[in-house]
Amino acid sequence: MDLQSGKFYWPTTITNKPSYPRLEEDVTCDVLIIGGGSSGAQCAYYLSEGDLDIIVVDKREIGSGSTTTNTALIQYSGDKMFFELCQTFGEERSTRHLKLCQKAINEIEVAAKKLPTDCHFMRRDSLYFASSSDDVEKIEKEFQLLKKHGFQVEFFNEEKVGLHYPFRAPAAIYSLNDAELNPLAFNYGLLEKAKANGVRIYEHTEVIRKKYEDDGTVHFFTTDQRSITAKKIIYAAGYENLEINKEKNAAVTSSYAIVTQPLKEFWYNRTLIWETARPYFYMRTTHDDRVIFGGLDETTEFVDRRDSMILNKRDQLVQEFNKLFPNIEIEAEYYLGAFYGGTHDGMPILGIYDEYPHSYFLYGYGDNGTVYSMVLAKIIRDLIVTGKNEDLDLYIQTRRLR
Numbered sequence: 001m002d003l004q005s006g007k008f009y010w011p012t013t014i015t016n017k018p019s020y021p022r023l024e025e026d027v028t029c030d031v032l033i034i035g036g037g038s039s040g041a042q043c044a045y046y047l048s049e050g051d052l053d054i055i056v057v058d059k060r061e062i063g064s065g066s067t068t069t070n071t072a073l074i075q076y077s078g079d080k081m082f083f084e085l086c087q088t089f090g091e092e093r094s095t096r097h098l099k100l101c102q103k104a105i106n107e108i109e110v111a112a113k114k115l116p117t118d119c120h121f122m123r124r125d126s127l128y129f130a131s132s133s134d135d136v137e138k139i140e141k142e143f144q145l146l147k148k149h150g151f152q153v154e155f156f157n158e159e160k161v162g163l164h165y166p167f168r169a170p171a172a173i174y175s176l177n178d179a180e181l182n183p184l185a186f187n188y189g190l191l192e193k194a195k196a197n198g199v200r201i202y203e204h205t206e207v208i209r210k211k212y213e214d215d216g217t218v219h220f221f222t223t224d225q226r227s228i229t230a231k232k233i234i235y236a237a238g239y240e241n242l243e244i245n246k247e248k249n250a251a252v253t254s255s256y257a258i259v260t261q262p263l264k265e266f267w268y269n270r271t272l273i274w275e276t277a278r279p280y281f282y283m284r285t286t287h288d289d290r291v292i293f294g295g296l297d298e299t300t301e302f303v304d305r306r307d308s309m310i311l312n313k314r315d316q317l318v319q320e321f322n323k324l325f326p327n328i329e330i331e332a333e334y335y336l337g338a339f340y341g342g343t344h345d346g347m348p349i350l351g352i353y354d355e356y357p358h359s360y361f362l363y364g365y366g367d368n369g370t371v372y373s374m375v376l377a378k379i380i381r382d383l384i385v386t387g388k389n390e391d392l393d394l395y396i397q398t399r400r401l402r
């Protein structure tokens, strides 16, 4: 899959990029992780705290999958609103999911602070505003539900939005304690820590074939004719997991984003900002005072069509930003178009399939991919180490709808 095109910002922020060898011998391990992006890195990081023998392989350079274009707003509220999730999954399960996401943000913070590299994890509040007066009711309903379940949120009416921001919105939810980070630095940091704990990491190593043995092991073969024998497998190949196993609840679309030049002025508390329209605009700032502004998603799954629109989308994103912040002058120093995976029901998926014995498919798909991968990585860790996790019912692909 040709995941993305454009001029990328995160690689320019990395000063000591780690590199890893290509696999050049036949190896065995307890756990093979296919994919060394942030999802595979999160799995490797947690599993490496035990005494399992772990291998991570990536067919590209580590970190050059979707993690390179992740805009990395770290939030618990997702594309499907809380009350909408309740309609699909019921209130108990939807609340449990949101609480797990909130906890995952805390875990990302704890992990980020232990890493050898600074991945610029920073707590930020979020403003989620109604894009039109038609959506005020939705915002009110969402606010009441979040409040009822103890999330730290405040209701902003039109006047209060106007007091803090230069644009008008008829209502908004102001939520405390979301976050932002540098996803590529996080990816490298997690893997370096895992490597220090004994995890073997290989890049430019693509697994293409497998064979199941009667003794419960699986042989994988790479494009270089090397074999990896593993007892458990984690498929963390990002959106390319769909090329390995087409999960019907998942879908890929195209998304666009820009990163501006460093700026001198920002908005209230440098909040993460997004809205109720679908597709929505979203924004955040960076540690070096830039703005990341994204949106204008397209339903296309075709690379040529996605890429033919990149320059146009770049210019449109600048214009849309200026409608919200007419007094902040921006240029798009970096810009991109990328494939982006979501699920139809709004929850990430942990796939466990009869056709793939001993295997876990991590589909951390959705706008909070980094947080979802954290939630799923911990569940997979538990399943491998102890054989059980009480939240598996929320994410397994055969989950019950309401």
Ligand SMILES: Cc1cc2nc3c(=O)[nH]c(=O)nc-3n(C[C@H](O)[C@H](O)[C@H](O)COP(=O)(O)OP(=O)(O)OC[C@H]3O[C@@H](n4cnc5c(N)ncnc54)[C@H](O)[C@@H]3O)c2cc1C
Residues within 6 Å of the ligand: 034, 035, 036, 037, 038, 039, 040, 041, 057, 058, 059, 060, 061, 062, 063, 064, 065, 066, 067, 068, 069, 070, 071, 072, 073, 074, 075, 205, 206, 207, 208, 236, 237, 238, 239, 240, 241, 255, 256, 257, 338, 339, 340, 364, 365, 366, 367, 368, 369, 370, 371, 373
């Ligand atoms: C434009 C955009 C904006 C986003 N914004 C946000 C956001 O604000 N907040 C958020 O939380 N999430 C966001 N996401 C989602 C986030 O980027 C993803 O959740 C995350 O990067 C996925 O990481 P990953 O490791 O699963 O995938 P990847 O980074 O793609 O890593 C998977 C790796 O698997 C490797 N691989 C694939 N097949 C094989 C094979 N056969 N053998 C060996 N290796 C293989 C690939 O080379 C790749 O490096 C955004 C995504 C996009 C595209």
